[in-house]
Every structure is written in structure tokens, then in C-alpha cells.
Amino acid sequence: MMSGSSRAALAVLALALLALYAVPLWHVALIAPQYPEGLGFYIWVDRMSGDLQSINGLNHYIGMKAIVPESIPELRFMPWALGALVAAGLVAAAWGRRVALTMWVALLAGGSLIGLADFYRWGYDYGRNLDPTAAIKVPGMTYQPPVLGTKELLNFKATSLPAAGGWIALAVMLVGLALILRERRLARRVT
Amino acid sequence: MTVDADAAQSVYVAPGDHDELYAFMSGGFSGNVSVYGLPSGRLLQQIPVFSQYPEKGYGYSEQTKALLETSWGFIPWDDSHHPQLSVTGGEQDGRWLFINGMNTPRVARIDLATMETDEILELPHTAGSHASPFLTENSEYLVSATRFSVPTVQRDVSIRAYKEQFAGVLSFVRLDPEHGRMSLAFQVMMPGFDYDLARAGKGRSHGWAFFTSYNSEQASTMKEIGASQADKDFIAAINWKRAEACVAEGKAKTIPARYAHNVMDHSSGVATTHMQASSVMLNAGDCPNMVYFLPTPKSPHGTDIDPTGELIVAGGKLATVIPVHSFSKMIAAIEARDFDGEIGGVPVLKYEATIAGEVQNPGLGPLHTEFDGTGHAYTSVFISSEIVKWSTETFTVVDRVPTYYSVGHLMVPGGDTKTPYGKYVIALNKITKDRYLPTGPELTQSAQLYDISGPRMRLLLDFPTVGEPHYAQALPAKLIKDRQVRVFAIAENNDPYATKRVQDTRVQRRGTRVDVYMTAIRSNFMPDNIEGIQLGDSVFFHVTNLEQDWDVPHGFAMMGNRNAELLIMPGRTRTLVWVPQRVGVYPFYCTDFCSALHQEMQGYVRVSERGANVPLAWNGPNGTLR
Numbered sequence A: 001m002m003s004g005s006s007r008a009a010l011a012v013l014a015l016a017l018l019a020l021y022a023v024p025l026w027h028v029a030l031i032a033p034q035y036p037e038g039l040g041f042y043i044w045v046d047r048m049s050g051d052l053q054s055i056n057g058l059n060h061y062i063g064m065k066a067i068v069p070e071s072i073p074e075l076r077f078m079p080w081a082l083g084a085l086v087a088a089g090l091v092a093a094a095w096g097r098r099v100a101l102t103m104w105v106a107l108l109a110g111g112s113l114i115g116l117a118d119f120y121r122w123g124y125d126y127g128r129n130l131d132p133t134a135a136i137k138v139p140g141m142t143y144q145p146p147v148l149g150t151k152e153l154l155n156f157k158a159t160s161l162p163a164a165g166g167w168i169a170l171a172v173m174l175v176g177l178a179l180i181l182r183e184r185r186l187a188r189r190v191t
Numbered sequence B: 001m002t003v004d005a006d007a008a009q010s011v012y013v014a015p016g017d018h019d020e021l022y023a024f025m026s027g028g029f030s031g032n033v034s035v036y037g038l039p040s041g042r043l044l045q046q047i048p049v050f051s052q053y054p055e056k057g058y059g060y061s062e063q064t065k066a067l068l069e070t071s072w073g074f075i076p077w078d079d080s081h082h083p084q085l086s087v088t089g090g091e092q093d094g095r096w097l098f099i100n101g102m103n104t105p106r107v108a109r110i111d112l113a114t115m116e117t118d119e120i121l122e123l124p125h126t127a128g129s130h131a132s133p134f135l136t137e138n139s140e141y142l143v144s145a146t147r148f149s150v151p152t153v154q155r156d157v158s159i160r161a162y163k164e165q166f167a168g169v170l171s172f173v174r175l176d177p178e179h180g181r182m183s184l185a186f187q188v189m190m191p192g193f194d195y196d197l198a199r200a201g202k203g204r205s206h207g208w209a210f211f212t213s214y215n216s217e218q219a220s221t222m223k224e225i226g227a228s229q230a231d232k233d234f235i236a237a238i239n240w241k242r243a244e245a246c247v248a249e250g251k252a253k254t255i256p257a258r259y260a261h262n263v264m265d266h267s268s269g270v271a272t273t274h275m276q277a278s279s280v281m282l283n284a285g286d287c288p289n290m291v292y293f294l295p296t297p298k299s300p301h302g303t304d305i306d307p308t309g310e311l312i313v314a315g316g317k318l319a320t321v322i323p324v325h326s327f328s329k330m331i332a333a334i335e336a337r338d339f340d341g342e343i344g345g346v347p348v349l350k351y352e353a354t355i356a357g358e359v360q361n362p363g364l365g366p367l368h369t370e371f372d373g374t375g376h377a378y379t380s381v382f383i384s385s386e387i388v389k390w391s392t393e394t395f396t397v398v399d400r401v402p403t404y405y406s407v408g409h410l411m412v413p414g415g416d417t418k419t420p421y422g423k424y425v426i427a428l429n430k431i432t433k434d435r436y437l438p439t440g441p442e443l444t445q446s447a448q449l450y451d452i453s454g455p456r457m458r459l460l461l462d463f464p465t466v467g468e469p470h471y472a473q474a475l476p477a478k479l480i481k482d483r484q485v486r487v488f489a490i491a492e493n494n495d496p497y498a499t500k501r502v503q504d505t506r507v508q509r510r511g512t513r514v515d516v517y518m519t520a521i522r523s524n525f526m527p528d529n530i531e532g533i534q535l536g537d538s539v540f541f542h543v544t545n546l547e548q549d550w551d552v553p554h555g556f557a558m559m560g561n562r563n564a565e566l567l568i569m570p571g572r573t574r575t576l577v578w579v580p581q582r583v584g585v586y587p588f589y590c591t592d593f594c595s596a597l598h599q600e601m602q603g604y605v606r607v608s609e610r611g612a613n614v615p616l617a618w619n620g621p622n623g624t625l626r
């Protein structure tokens, strides 16, 4: 069994994920000479916000299809998945078995990785399925934004980084890992 | 005069940096307002007000034409003189800018968040709206006066009957505190002098307004001589709170009047004209204790009130001193009934009873005065072409600098408010002669910027102005810069002819009228091919700019159209009417270089003979032209 303090900490971690309903997960920033104040958009657990209209307007030159958040199913079920993750964390804390803690952290890490992979898939889909009749032919017909980091895309410098929600998720994961290590140490001391 | 070596540094605004102040300069006979940055003197924008402005399609598009309607019909030009920023508590609030149209008397309101003209009110019973528009301390009223007395109400009389038949009318325009909407509250009929300039009181003189007058001789011809005979003319001091009371007591008459009130609706972007049929006229003699004449030497031009509201400074064009009246002495003289007769029912106060001091040796032809808030006044002096700085405590001249040449108004930022910003004074010069590269017989007018932060005035910069810069106002940039509107929300566009989605583009015929519901977005018009237009049709291009991005207007110009272009701000709809004259296929295109593919932003209209067998067709989601 986990120590009482670890169980409480796990419950707090699970509840901390509720913040992800209130803050965006990821941010893509675009810088170009004509946009000194920058363009960009945020990905939330259930929606996208920012300068999508302007970005879509610009992307039509290279034949990228418009980003329409309503057509992205992930934004519909991610809130439920997040809810399930919070509930699972609370159940694990109540149950109190060490293996539950490990499983929950693994679930969070796995979910995050799947999310990033999915983000990459969408970027690939938008960035490689360019309309061949578009006004501007992008070299190699690829215009794929980075998942993490900075990339030059024609006149734009695109930077993709976690937003507040992403950082919270990462912090929860790291504290979760620390809890696992702590519980291991406690377990060795007991035996 | 030499310029200090560090003058350039004082006005240099590095590329990409912003100026410290916005200055709004009247465009004079251009009819418009130009916006400058200070201290750089860079021209930032021109705001069309009383004159058609083809560059923006102002007064050409169907939505803006109504702003230039008057009781005389559509008048596409005027002469704008005095910009005036709205005030609250006697301080600039950065909401609106007002300006007068002199020739066909009008006053306009410009929204400082969009820098667009939102409203124009014609002033009835007025000829030459020169003493206009000046605001009371909380922008309760905008005051205005007639410069050319005329038969009031207008009628067919001999000009020789000037003294008996002509009157000068002062107007009090009420401003709605929330939206700034103007309405003519009441007018005051005064003896037939020329009323020249005005200021409303503030601080202790709040509740009063002051109008200079000349031609108290009441000459009707060769006023150059005839109006310059008397040693003194008058400042008319009017207690507008008393006037309000007399109106409320029923002492005014409602008389016939014809004037237009033009209002731009913010959500639709469409202006409409409301013709008015009457005004409330109060005879000066019918409302005792309301208005008094302050004798003032000689043919006074400007009248300016110091930041405390105590000093009433006149600019006697032909006077050898600057006369300064005291508001509190004036009140005491009124209470003591220290009068020297009356004119047309208006008591004349004794000069000695109201005068606080005379500034000696002010130069020749003092006109206008502004204040720096630290006990100094700055008076423009036309004939000797200089600015004279004097102490408002000792009434003595402390400094003077030449201007190049013939300064009219001058302006200290906030210099007419309770708390002047100070720091600079700008001379607004009538002639420039040799100051710039010559450009044929017509030379630019000019402004000059002086530093007034030290004990001596220092010339920093000359810069050319658009039209004649009669008067100007300036405010700190931070007061309005973050409130500038960037785009109009397309979802809130209530223009009845708006096309908010490309899917809704269409062409409709009703008799000989054809409405084209067109969208513009980088880099196409939709529809961009239209057939089935016939000679005799009137084609209404309703172009909606779908952009929601800052600084992306689209233009629209149609070949052979006897009109101007449209310049459509993001989210707005503008309509251009075209009456095709010849059979053929004619292009239209975007005039504002909007994008890399701007040159591709174009289209064609096919024009056929009347009755031709070409069906109305267009391309696009709903179009039949494939």
C-alpha cells in the first residue's frame, strides 16, 4: 500500500488535471514580417482559439485546406478522456495500491504521447495534402508545422510549444514519477 | 533665426517608434482633418469630413453620401476650421473630435476610435459657421455662431437694410453624453454683428460662453473699412445656464428652420439624413441677465480662456495691446449693474470694470492665445509674424519668437483645457514663401513646432500641412492609441446589403436595377464574372470585405464609372453605383495592394444592348456562369 501522504498527493495530482479544462494545452505561434505582433492559435482540450480565420486566409494561397475545429473529432472526446483520467486518479488514490499509482502515471504519459502523435498526424494531413491548383506551389508540396520547436515555413517562422495546460500535464507527470520513486524507496525500507 | 544643433534630436522619432502625441489639424479649404504625429510632424492619416474624398470613396459610396446632405442638397465640399476634442471636467477624454464646416454651416463629429466621421449637423439661421465648434467643460454643449449676419429668418430684403433686418445667431448644440450624438437645443438671436470666435468657460466660468464680435458698426459693404471704425467691438458673454432656464420658461419661440442631420450608424456603417423643420429661437432681449457685451479693442478675433477659467483673453486684430478680461470682475460689474448703455437689449459693461490687464507691446495683430498651465500664455501675432509669450500674473511679455510666416492660430497640446500638456507650441502659418522647395504659384501651408519646456521658446521643426491649418488640437497618444479599432466584426455587420459568406454571393435584377452582392478577400472578388448586364441598367456593387485582419482593406474600381473607387475596411460593406454606357466587357479590380496576388484580384462585367438575349449570370457557389 502507498503511504497516506502519497495517496493524498495522487488525489491532488488528479484534481490538478481539472485545470486543463480552463487553460489551453498547446500554442502554435507564427511570425512573419507583415505580422509584427504575430499570428497564432491555441489548442484546448475541447476547442481551438486564436487567429484561425487569418491563418486559413493565408493558407489558401498554398492550397492548405481550412482548419475547421468542428471537424476535428478529437476535440469532442478529449474532454471525456480527461474526465476519465481524473476519475481514475481519484480511484487509484482511494484504492491505495502502489501498482495503481504506476498505472495511472503510465496512463497519463501514454495519453499525452497519443495526443502528440495525433497532433503530428493532423499536421501531416494538413501540411501534405495541398491543393495542386493553389497559387503558390510549396517546394516539395509539404508545409507541415512542427509538433515541438521551431521551423521555417516560407515567410513564416512557426513555433509550437506547450501552453499552460501542457506544462501542467508535464508537471503532474513528473510529480507522479517522483511519487513512484518515493514509494519504491519506502517499499524497500519496509521489507 | 538659427535652429539649435540639438533640434533634430528633439523631434526625431526613430523608425518603428511612435510619436508622443496625435495632432488633429483642420484641412481648411480641403474640408477635412489631417492627423499628424508630434513631435515628428509626420502625416499619419487624413479624415474626410466635409469634402468628398475619392481615395477612400468617402461621399462616393452609397453608405457615406448621406453625410454630405444639407438642406440645399448634396454639397461635396466645405471649409473646415476648428477641430475641438471632447472634454470631461475640462480635460481631454479622447472620445470625439468636432469640427466646423464654415461655408454651408455644419458641425461634424469624428469618432476617435475609428477616425471616421460619424455625424454632421447643419446649423440653420447661420451664415459662416466660424465661431464653431467650442465645447463646454463636460461637452454638454457645442457652441457655434454666425460670422455673416443675415436676415433672420431669411427673406428678400435690401442689403442696405442691414442694421434693421440682419441678425447674428448663436447656436447651442446639445451632445448626448454617451454617444456624443448632436441635437440643436436652442439658438440665441443677437444684434447683427460678425461673430468671429468663441470659447466656453471652464472652472469658475463654467456655465458661460464667450463670443468675439467685430463690425459692431454694422457695415454691410467694404467691411475692411466700415467694420474697422470703432475703437472697441465686443465680446458677448452668455450665461447658457440662464438661457436654458429662459427656454424652459417658454421665453423662446419655435420657428421654421431647414437643416439636415446626418448620422452614421455604427453597426451597419450606413449614414442616413434626417431633415429638420424647426429650431428654438431665443431673442437676446427676451431673456434678461443672460448676455452682456464686454467692450474689447479692436475688431477682436480670438477669445481664449485660461486654465482656471478666470482670464478671458481677446486677440484684437487691430489693437495695440492684448486685452485680458477678468471673469470675476465681470460678475461683480454685472451685480453692480455697471453698464454703459445697451444694444438690442444686451447690456454693455464698462471696459474698465471688466479688464484685468492689457499686455503691452504684443506685436502687430494678436489673434489667438493658448496656455501652458504654468502661468504663461502664448499669443499668435499675425502681422508681425511671431509668437509672444507672456505672464498671466504680470501681463508682461517674457519671450517672443518669429514664425515663418503670418501665424494664424497656434496650439499648445491641451492648451485650451484645465490641465495643458504643455511642452510644445505649434504655429499654424498661412504663408510659407521661401521656406520649402517652390511648387509653382501655389505653395504649401505649414506648421512650426517650438519647444516651450524651457524659459525660451525654441524652434524645432517646420512641416507642411494639408490645406490651410486654421486650428489644431493635440492629445497624448496613450489616451487613444490602444483604443484604435482594427477591424469591424463581420458578424456584426448590419448593412442590409452585406454578404457575410462567399456562399451568399449573388446577382439580382429588379427592373433596370441590378444588385451585385460581392465579397472581397485575399485575393479574389466573388463573383468575378457577371454577364447579362444591359445598357440602361444601374449596377449596385455591394462589396463586403470579409477580412478580419488589421490593415487589410480592399479597394474596388470599375472601368468607366463616373465616380470614384471604394475602399472597404475589413468587415465593412460599401456600395458603388455604375451606369454602364457602352456595350462590351469591362474589368474591375482591387485598388489597394492587399496581397502577393493583388494583381490577380480582378473581374469582368459583360454589358449587352438593352433587351439582348444574354441571361443574367455570374460565377461562384450560387452562380450559373460556369
Ligand SMILES: [Cu+2]
Pocket (backbone or CB within 6 Å): B522, B523, B553, B554, B555, B590, B591, B592, B593, B594, B595, B598, B601
Ligand atoms: Cu484586394
